[in-house]
Amino acid sequence: MKPGEIRALVRMRGFDADHDRRVVARSHSIGDLRREARRRLPQPVFGYADGGADEELTMRANRAALRRWLFRPWVLRDVSEPDLQVPVLGSGLAAPLGLAPTGFTRVFHPDGELAVARAAASRGLPYGLSTCGTHTIEELAGTGHPGLWFQLYVLRDRKLSDALVDRAAAAGYGVLEVTVDTPAGGRRTRDLRTGFTAPPMLTPRALLDIAVRPGYWTSMLRAPALRYASLAAPGLHTIADITAMFDPSLSWDDIEVLRARWPGKLLLKGPLGPADAVRAVSAGVDGIHLSNHGGRQLDRCVAAVDMVRPVREAIGEQAAIILDSGIRHGADVAVAIARGADMCMVGRGYLYGLAAAGQLGVEHAIDLLTGELRRTMQLLGVTTVAELRKHGDELVVPAAPGASREP
């Protein structure tokens, strides 16, 4: 090559002093964000996000089930302008995606739920604040996100539980989702092994960890003390302590009472079978949030995506279907839509982004997922989410029996 040609190939990228921007620039998938989160977080904190119940069979089954579906694309359709927008529960979303409620979010990053809500708002997507959140209902509403959801664990202390519902309504939350798959806490073996507590304790091991992960510990120790902002639960907690506050006697009658109390849209989060979905619809819910809690509750549970079609066939178009559990790629969202879901939610996927790079990391996680969905739709030959849903059986087919697509 001539010197001029060599010179034309030289690219010297300047060093970006901003940590979060550097992390985002080198993360090209949710898997990359997960690796960054693992590097930044103390092991027990990473395990709290990353782990599942017991042998983590459900957690792995969710991923494997999503990957069993194969694409059979159309060609020669004008896909220059794919449109990801969808109406769900009366709101127009920029894409069929939302950010699922996750408890104790500030343990991953000092900005916690505020960063997640701001990221979701900037991308036109809904976000659900958990009952176990580390910011209050009102603080989150203060971000100005116009489409917040509130996730309710019905508490043994029904006065406190009802007060949360009323506060969410008063603060303008449009959707209440009642989680119904936690009559007992899942056995999170990783948390038991690592001794994860909320907040994390400054044990000798944690003190050693400060030397290894000064970034995490400095930001945490500078921030206000971590607490469950909505639960009257001061002190130190294991996950088991917190789940013991949830009411295991919850029944269908309670759902009808909540339906009467809550003025907005109502979802149940956690039913999986068609019979429960039909019952939920007759109790007046607006949508089924099909979920096995990302494999954090009942191990050996059916994969959530496998229940989309049976539930859709059972309830028809009477209620929305929102799928979570295992979504790590835009192609997963395409599969869920093709099977009959209206939208997907993602839990760990955005938490990895939050832990790795705060609000910028959550925005990046969203952009990765929506970018992947857009490209998948283009390569499939569809231009709208409605088209993908309508022709799902033609475009998305099961892998041949026995074909292995392990995660």
Ligand SMILES: Cc1cc2nc3c(=O)[nH]c(=O)nc-3n(C[C@H](O)[C@H](O)[C@H](O)COP(=O)(O)O)c2cc1C
């Ligand atoms: C760290 C963490 C905390 C969670 N906390 C809650 C919670 O407080 N309430 C709830 O209904 N679901 C909670 N979930 C479950 C999520 O809402 C969602 O169902 C699950 O993460 C989806 O699976 P995925 O992580 O594979 O996307 C939590 C999940 C994680 C990873």
